[in-house]
Amino acid sequence: MILLKLEKLEVAYQRVITAVQGVSLEVPKGSIVALLGTNGAGKTTTLRAISGFIGLDDARVTEGAILYRGERIENRPPHRVTALGIVLVPERSKVFENLTVEENLDAAGPRRGANVNKDLVYQYFPVLLALRRREAGYLSGGERQMLAIGSALMCAPELLLVDELSLGLAPLVVAELSRSLRAIRDRLGTTLLLVEQNAQVALDIADYGYVMENGRIVLDGTPERLRAHQDVREFYLGGGDQRRSYREVKQYRRSRRWYG
Amino acid sequence: MSGYFRVRYSEDFALLDTRVQKAWFAVFSIALLSYPFFANALWLDLANQVLLASIGAVALMLLTGYAGQISLGHAGLLAAGAFTTGILFKEFGASMWLTLPASAAVGAALGLIFGLPSLRLRGLYLAVSTLALHFIVTFAGGEYESRRGFSTGIVIESPLTDARHWYFVLLAAAAATLLFGLNLLRSRTGRAWRAIHGREAVAEALGINVHRAKLSAFVISSTLTAVSGCLFAYYRGFVSAEAFSLYITIQYIAMVIIGGMGSLLGAILGTVFVVLFPYVIDAATALLGIAGRLASGIFAVNYSAFGLVMILFLVFEPQGLVGLWRRMQSWFLLWPFKQRPLSR
Amino acid sequence: MQLAVNIVVLASIYALICCGYVLIYRVSRVLSLAHGELMMLGAYGLYATASLFGGHPVLAVAAAGTLAFCVGIVVYAALMWRMTGESVLAAVLATIALGILLRGAMILVFGTQTQYPLRDLGWSNASLAVGSARISAVGLALVLATALTYGALFAFLRGTRWGIRMRAAGQNPLLAAQRGIGLHGVYALAWGLATFTGGMAGMLIACDAGLEGTLVVIGLKAFPAALVGGLDSLAGALVGSLVVSAAEVLLIHYVDPLLSDVVPFVVLLAMLAVRPWGLFGTREELDRV
Numbered sequence: 105m106i107l108l109k110l111e112k113l114e115v116a117y118q119r120v121i122t123a124v125q126g127v128s129l130e131v132p133k134g135s136i137v138a139l140l141g142t143n144g145a146g147k148t149t150t151l152r153a154i155s156g157f158i159g160l161d162d163a164r165v166t167e168g169a170i171l172y173r174g175e176r177i178e179n180r181p182p183h184r185v186t187a188l189g190i191v192l193v194p195e196r197s198k199v200f201e202n203l204t205v206e207e208n209l210d211a212a213g214p215r216r217g218a219n220v221n222k223d224l225v226y227q228y229f230p231v232l233l234a235l236r237r238r239e240a241g242y243l244s245g246g247e248r249q250m251l252a253i254g255s256a257l258m259c260a261p262e263l264l265l266v267d268e269l270s271l272g273l274a275p276l277v278v279a280e281l282s283r284s285l286r287a288i289r290d291r292l293g294t295t296l297l298l299v300e301q302n303a304q305v306a307l308d309i310a311d312y313g314y315v316m317e318n319g320r321i322v323l324d325g326t327p328e329r330l331r332a333h334q335d336v337r338e339f340y341l342g343g344g345d346q347r348r349s350y351r352e353v354k355q356y357r358r359s360r361r362w363y364g
Numbered sequence: 365m366s367g368y369f370r371v372r373y374s375e376d377f378a379l380l381d382t383r384v385q386k387a388w389f390a391v392f393s394i395a396l397l398s399y400p401f402f403a404n405a406l407w408l409d410l411a412n413q414v415l416l417a418s419i420g421a422v423a424l425m426l427l428t429g430y431a432g433q434i435s436l437g438h439a440g441l442l443a444a445g446a447f448t449t450g451i452l453f454k455e456f457g458a459s460m461w462l463t464l465p466a467s468a469a470v471g472a473a474l475g476l477i478f479g480l481p482s483l484r485l486r487g488l489y490l491a492v493s494t495l496a497l498h499f500i501v502t503f504a505g506g507e508y509e510s511r512r513g514f515s516t517g518i519v520i521e522s523p524l525t526d527a528r529h530w531y532f533v534l535l536a537a538a539a540a541t542l543l544f545g546l547n548l549l550r551s552r553t554g555r556a557w558r559a560i561h562g563r564e565a566v567a568e569a570l571g572i573n574v575h576r577a578k579l580s581a582f583v584i585s586s587t588l589t590a591v592s593g594c595l596f597a598y599y600r601g602f603v604s605a606e607a608f609s610l611y612i613t614i615q616y617i618a619m620v621i622i623g624g625m626g627s628l629l630g631a632i633l634g635t636v637f638v639v640l641f642p643y644v645i646d647a648a649t650a651l652l653g654i655a656g657r658l659a660s661g662i663f664a665v666n667y668s669a670f671g672l673v674m675i676l677f678l679v680f681e682p683q684g685l686v687g688l689w690r691r692m693q694s695w696f697l698l699w700p701f702k703q704r705p706l707s708r
Numbered sequence: 709m710q711l712a713v714n715i716v717v718l719a720s721i722y723a724l725i726c727c728g729y730v731l732i733y734r735v736s737r738v739l740s741l742a743h744g745e746l747m748m749l750g751a752y753g754l755y756a757t758a759s760l761f762g763g764h765p766v767l768a769v770a771a772a773g774t775l776a777f778c779v780g781i782v783v784y785a786a787l788m789w790r791m792t793g794e795s796v797l798a799a800v801l802a803t804i805a806l807g808i809l810l811r812g813a814m815i816l817v818f819g820t821q822t823q824y825p826l827r828d829l830g831w832s833n834a835s836l837a838v839g840s841a842r843i844s845a846v847g848l849a850l851v852l853a854t855a856l857t858y859g860a861l862f863a864f865l866r867g868t869r870w871g872i873r874m875r876a877a878g879q880n881p882l883l884a885a886q887r888g889i890g891l892h893g894v895y896a897l898a899w900g901l902a903t904f905t906g907g908m909a910g911m912l913i914a915c916d917a918g919l920e921g922t923l924v925v926i927g928l929k930a931f932p933a934a935l936v937g938g939l940d941s942l943a944g945a946l947v948g949s950l951v952v953s954a955a956e957v958l959l960i961h962y963v964d965p966l967l968s969d970v971v972p973f974v975v976l977l978a979m980l981a982v983r984p985w986g987l988f989g990t991r992e993e994l995d996r997v
Contacts (some may be wrong), residue, residue, distance in 0.1 A: 489984045
C-alpha cells in the first residue's frame with residue numbers, strides 16, 4: 105500500500121515565494137525512498153510540509169495534497185502529524201545538547217498505544233549504550249546522528265523522515281548509519297523517506313529515488329535506472345567515465361535532458 | 365497611492381507634503397491654540413496632563429520604539445528631574461531658569477549611567493538592569509526626603525499658576541519635543557538607531573558606532589524625560605518619592621505599546637489613551653451607577669482595568685492604536701479594494 | 709548567630725520564590741513579573757480556605773495549595789499560551805499587566821486590611837531557640853519547606869520522564885515538539901508548579917508577618933536572587949538567594965536598616981556588570997527584543 109502520497113504539492117513562503125512547485129511522489133509502505141537534489145531544491149521544505157513544521161518560516165501549503173494512509177494531512181498542526189506516526193529527524197539541532205544520551209531517549213514521547221523500549225535503540229546503535237551517561241553536546245557527529253535517529257525511533261514512527269543523513273560525516277560512519285537504517289526498515293517495518301545531497305549514499309540503500317530541482321521533480325526511478333542516467337551521473341555522481349578538464353565542464357553549455 | 369511624487373530633496377525632507385496635509389495641519393493648530401478658551405477647568409487640566417506626559421512618552425518611544433533599547437527605568441529618570449528641581453529649590457531657592465537646565469544635565473548624566481549596561485546586555489537583561497537602576501534612584505530620592513525631614517514630600521513654588529498659561533507653555537514644550545524627535549529621526553542619529561534596532565552586527569559592519577548610538581539614545585531620551593520630570597514637579601507643586609513608582613514606568617510603557625511601537629504618532633495617541641483612561645473608567649462607573657459602591661476601591665478598579673486593557677492590546681492589537689489608525693486609513697483610501705497583508 | 713539564622717530564613721524565602729521564576733524561565737523562556745502578585749494570591753487563598761474550613765487547618769492548607777496550582781494552569785491557559793512565540797518584551801509586559809490586573813482585583817475583593825491567616829488557622833507562631841538565636845516556628849517551617857521543595861524539584865527534573873521532558877522543552881522547543889512532547893502541557897505544568905511554590909511562599913510569609921501589600925515587594929526583591937544565580941538554574945537560585953540575603957541582612961545590621969529594599973538590586977547590578985548570565989546559568993544568546 106502507498107503510505108505517503110504527495111499530489112502536485114505547492115509550498116510558498118510568505119505567500120509569494122514558491123519553494124515547491126507541483127511535486128508528486130509516492131512512498132510505499134515498508135520501502136526506503138530517496139529524495140535527491142542540490143541545495144535550494146526544495147527538499148527540506150517538502151519534508152517540513154509533510155511533518156507539519158512549516159509555519160515557523162511563514163510557509164504554507166498553497167496547492168495540492170499530502171495524503172497519509174489516504175487521509176489529507178497538509179497544514180495540520182505538527183503535534184497531530186507526529187501523533188499519526190510521522191517523525192522527522194531534522195538536519196540541524198537534532199539532539200538536546202544539555203541532556204544525557206539516556207535522557208534524550210527518555211524525553212521522546214511515543215504516539216498513543218505504542219510501546220518502545222530504550223533497549224531497542226541500543227540494539228541498533230550499541231555505541232549509544234556505552235555513551236548513555238554522556239551529555240549529548242559532547243558527542244561526535246556520527247554519534248549525534250545515531251542519537252537523533254534513536255530518539256526518533258523512541259516515538260514509534262511508522263514513517264521516518266530523515267533530513268541530510270550524511271551531512272558532515274565521514275564515509276565510514278555514513279555507511280554504518282545506512283546499514284542501521286536498512287536494518288530498521290527490515291526488522292521494524294518502518295518506512296523511510298530520505299532527503300540527501302549525497303546521491304551515492306542515498307541510491308545505495310533506497311528502493312526508489314526522486315530527483316528534485318528548483319522545486320520540481322525532474323526524474324524518478326529505481327536506483328539502477330538513476331545511476332545509469334547520464335545527467336544524474338554527471339551532475340550528482342561525479343562525472344561519469346571520462347576524465348574532463350575544468351575548462352570543458354560548463355553548466356550552461358550542456359543542457360540537461362530531463363524527462364520522466 | 366495618490367500620484368504625488370517627490371522630485372526634490374527638500375520635498376523629501378519636508379514634514380508636510382501635500383496641500384491637503386498642510387491645510388489639515390493649519391486647522392489642527394488653530395484648534396489646539398484656541399482650545400483653552402473653550403475648555404472648562406477639568407478638560408484643561410486633562411490637556412495639560414496629556415501634554416506633559418507626551419514629552420516623556422516621546423522620549424521613551426525614541427529609546428524603545430526606534431532604538432530598540434528596552435528601559436524599565438523611566439520613572440527613575442522622571443524622579444531624577446523632579447528631585448533635582450526640588451532639591452535645588454529647597455536648598456538654594458533656585459528659579460526655573462536654573463532648575464530646568466540642571467534637570468536636563470542630571471538627566472543626561474543618569475542617561476549615560478542607565479545606558480552603560482546596554483553596551484553589554486540586550487533584551488531581558490537590559491530591561492532588568494534599568495529596573496535595578498530605577499529602584500536605586502527612587503531609593504536615593506526617598507533617602508533625601510527622610511534625611512532632610514521632608515517625609516511627606518517637597519513642596520515647590522511654581523512660577524506659573526494659571527492653567528491656561530501652563531497650557532501654552534506645555535504645548536510649546538510638547539511641540540518642541542515632537543519636532544526635535546522628528547528631526548532627530550530624520551538625521552544620522554535617528555537612522556543609526558533604526559539600524560541598531562534592526563540588526564546590530566550589520567549596523568556595525570556598515571560603520572555605525574553602535575556604542576555611541578546606544579548611549580546617545582539613552583542620553584537624549586533621559587534628558588527629555590528629566591526635563592519632563594522637572595516640569596511635572598512645577599505643575600504639581602510637589603515632589604515625593606512615592607509618586608515615581610514602577611507603576612508610572614508601566615504606564616509610560618503602556619503609552620508606547622498601546623500607541624504603537626516605532627511611531628511618534630503612536631506615542632501621542634498612547635499618551636492620550638493612558639492619561640484619559642482613569643477618567644473614562646470614572647465616568648463609566650458613574651454611568652453604571654456603581655460609583656457609590658466602589659468609592660473606596662476606585663483606585664483598584666482603575667488599576668485592574670488598566671492591566672486588563674494592556675493585556676488586551678498585547679494579545680489582540682500588537683501594533684497598537686497606530687496600527688488601527690493605519691488600517692482605517694488604508695480601508696478608506698483603498699475602498700472598494702481591500703489590502704491583505706502578506707503574512708497571515 | 710542570630711544573624712546567621714536570619715540569613716538562612718530570608719534565603720529560604722527568596723529561594724522558595726525564586727524557584728517559580730526559574731521554572732517558568734527555564735521551560736518557556738518567559739520572565740514572569742507577575743510572580744509577586746501570584747504569591748499574594750496564594751496567601752489570600754489560604755486566608756479564604758482558613759475561614760472556609762474553620763476547624764480543619766491541614767485541609768485548609770492543602771486546599772490552598774491545590775488552588776494555587778490550578779491558578780497557575782489557568783493563567784497559562786487563559787493568557788500566556790497566546791504569548792508563546794511573541795517577543796521577549798511582549799511576554800514580560802503581559803505578565804506585568806497580569807500582575808497589575810491581579811493586584812487591583814485582590815484589593816477589590818479582599819480590601820486593604822492586613823490579614824493574619826495563621827490566627828484563622830488556629831495555630832500560633834511560637835518562638836523557638838536554635839543555640840543562642842531565636843527562630844519563629846513559621847520561619848523553621850519556611851526553611852524546611854524550601855529544602856523539601858528543592859529536593860523534590862531536583863528529583864522530579866532529573867529522575868522522572870516528565871521532568872526530563874520539561875528540561876528538553878526548555879532547551880529546544882522545536883525539537884521537543886518534533887519528538888512528540890506536548891509543549892502546551894509542559895508549559896502549563898511549569899506555570900502550575902511555579903504558582904504552587906510561589907503561593908506556598910506567600911502563605912508562609914503571611915503566616916509569619918501578616919498578609920499585606922508588601923508581600924508583592926518581597927516577590928520583586930527575590931527576583932535579583934534568581935538572576936544572580938542564573939535564571940535557568942535551580943541550584944543557582946539557592947546560591948543566589950543565599951548571596952542576596954546575606955548581603956541584605958549584613959548591610960541592614962551593620963550599615964543602615966533602610967537599605968533593605970535596595971540591596972538586592974545593587975547586588976543584581978554588580979552581577980550584570982560582571983557576569984550577566986548569573987553564577988550557574990547557561991551562557992545563552994542574549995536575545996534581542
